[in-house]
Amino acid sequence: MWKELKDRAASAEDRKILKLFANGNRAEDFSCRFEDMLFDYSKTNIDPATRAFLLKMVNDVDLNTRRDAMFSGAPINDTEGRAVLHTALRNLEGHPVLVGGADVMPGVLATLERMQQFAVLARAGIFTDVVNIGIGGSDLGPAMAVAALAPYHDGPRCHFVSNVDGAHIHDTLKGLNPKKTLVIVASKTFTTIETMTNARTARNWLVDGGAEPEKHLAALSTNLEKTGEFGISPARVFGFEDWVGGRYSLWGPIGLSLMIAIGPQAFRDFLRGGQAMDRHFQTAKGEANMPVMLALVGVWHRQGCGYSSRAVLPYDQRLVLLPSYLQQLEMESNGKSVAMDGVALQPDSGPIVWGAPGTNGQHAFYQLIHQGTNVIPCEFLVAAKGHEGDLAHHHDLLVANCLAQSEALLRGRSLDEARAKMADKFDGEELDRQSAHRVFPGNRPSTTLIYPKLDPHTLGAIIALYEHRVFVEGVLLGINSFDQWGVELGKELATALGPVVTGQEPAEGKDGSTSALVDYVLNHR
Numbered sequence: 001m002w003k004e005l006k007d008r009a010a011s012a013e014d015r016k017i018l019k020l021f022a023n024g025n026r027a028e029d030f031s032c033r034f035e036d037m038l039f040d041y042s043k044t045n046i047d048p049a050t051r052a053f054l055l056k057m058v059n060d061v062d063l064n065t066r067r068d069a070m071f072s073g074a075p076i077n078d079t080e081g082r083a084v085l086h087t088a089l090r091n092l093e094g095h096p097v098l099v100g101g102a103d104v105m106p107g108v109l110a111t112l113e114r115m116q117q118f119a120v121l122a123r124a125g126i127f128t129d130v131v132n133i134g135i136g137g138s139d140l141g142p143a144m145a146v147a148a149l150a151p152y153h154d155g156p157r158c159h160f161v162s163n164v165d166g167a168h169i170h171d172t173l174k175g176l177n178p179k180k181t182l183v184i185v186a187s188k189t190f191t192t193i194e195t196m197t198n199a200r201t202a203r204n205w206l207v208d209g210g211a212e213p214e215k216h217l218a219a220l221s222t223n224l225e226k227t228g229e230f231g232i233s234p235a236r237v238f239g240f241e242d243w244v245g246g247r248y249s250l251w252g253p254i255g256l257s258l259m260i261a262i263g264p265q266a267f268r269d270f271l272r273g274g275q276a277m278d279r280h281f282q283t284a285k286g287e288a289n290m291p292v293m294l295a296l297v298g299v300w301h302r303q304g305c306g307y308s309s310r311a312v313l314p315y316d317q318r319l320v321l322l323p324s325y326l327q328q329l330e331m332e333s334n335g336k337s338v339a340m341d342g343v344a345l346q347p348d349s350g351p352i353v354w355g356a357p358g359t360n361g362q363h364a365f366y367q368l369i370h371q372g373t374n375v376i377p378c379e380f381l382v383a384a385k386g387h388e389g390d391l392a393h394h395h396d397l398l399v400a401n402c403l404a405q406s407e408a409l410l411r412g413r414s415l416d417e418a419r420a421k422m423a424d425k426f427d428g429e430e431l432d433r434q435s436a437h438r439v440f441p442g443n444r445p446s447t448t449l450i451y452p453k454l455d456p457h458t459l460g461a462i463i464a465l466y467e468h469r470v471f472v473e474g475v476l477l478g479i480n481s482f483d484q485w486g487v488e489l490g491k492e493l494a495t496a497l498g499p500v501v502t503g504q505e506p507a508e509g510k511d512g513s514t515s516a517l518v519d520y521v522l523n524h525r
Helices: 002-012 017-022 046-060 063-072 084-092 104-127 137-148 166-173 193-210 224-229 244-250 255-263 264-283 290-306 322-334 366-371 391-412 415-422 428-436 456-477 487-500 514-521
Strands: 032-036 039-040 129-133 157-161 180-185 219-222 308-317 352-355 377-383 448-449
Touching: 002 290, 002 514, 017 157, 017 391, 032 264, 032 290, 039 290, 046 366, 046 456, 063 264, 063 456, 084 104, 084 244, 084 264, 084 391, 084 456, 104 255, 104 264, 129 137, 129 166, 129 193, 129 224, 129 255, 137 244, 137 322, 137 456, 157 166, 157 255, 157 391, 166 193, 180 193, 180 255, 193 487, 224 514, 244 255, 244 322, 255 264, 264 290, 264 456, 290 308, 290 456, 308 322, 308 391, 322 352, 322 456, 366 391, 377 391, 391 448, 415 428, 448 456
Parallel strands: 129 157, 129 180, 180 219, 308 352, 308 377, 377 448
Antiparallel strands: 032 039, 039 448
């Protein structure tokens, strides 16, 4: 199927996307809706026959069976022998989900209730600030969501520390009052070296500031022995099972900082948004299924057209961390080179995911997107309405810029159009030279996800949409999207290098470059 996909992409390479709009219904036909959310993929080179082929690919890999297995608790993460049940964390009605014959939902709901009770206490005025210490999914998820839902904050201020670089925790704690600060340590095993190094520094800061650590610490972990040794009461420890991967963990205890910031009810609205997208993914058919279509557009661009990256461009300053969040979600999930059967992957794996909010990005990297030699599919996100009613004219300009960028990518500017634009300033060879610099190739694909307003429900739906997109792409590729062995080797080598860079052990057995770099470090301390 991959050869046919590439053949279809090759045959469409020179086709103008704009010509596909000759049928006046294209914008409606090549978009899909979920609640009040609209996903427009009409500005891509997908035609009806290509879409039908892409949907046939989905049927050929029996996506529905694989999807149902995930939701039911089957161990689809087969390299680790685990279920994949982040969806259970937003199963608010508690419909039974069995893992090894046991219903996991009573435990999920009991933990959610404990989180709510703790959040109420944390929001009662004892704390002015919360510092979440984690890394990877234990940081990117809550940090992204807390920033995104700033208009709904009515609790303590939230701060996030992830980098083991001492500057991160130093600059975060600077200016905070230890006696008014809650420190949340997020580590499933409570052994992650970066997180625990920062946690020990934070505990020392509490003690030095006259705060009692046991009253100012909480943990998101399953290791009660380690959390107890650290001085954290079991009542302040919130665990989650191994069937919740780090990059999918925001919906449970890892989201505690978000719950404290926006309150338990708004957090439930966030869960409801994710749950609603789950139901849509499970029930919507064919091209009406938004996660499926988002995934198929991605497969068309990466595995079909061969575009190596995709840009995520939220026109919402509060979604500043969404590209980084999706970077981990997609690249850690689908950055694989081996299929489920252990054989080398036939098609290209997932793309490089990157981006930044508009409109600042327009003055940074959009030059390359519009006129560079590589085609980069763009994914725009924008709300129809902002939160700042007294600054509505700002939002009008924001939306206009978003829509203008996707239109410019589509239309471009021909040499003749550029010549006509510059004819009153130049002539002859100089006109030709100047005009060439103002040509935009156009015919560059983009999608737009637009929604009424960024509220907790909508954010939950957006995150779940991208989670399911990753799942669908992974099933099509035939890979396991839920392990991440690629992060292990660096961790192992870093542990071994620890005593080397402090001079306690020699750099024996290391390559020449690493040995030379260690020598440099030791000689400049």
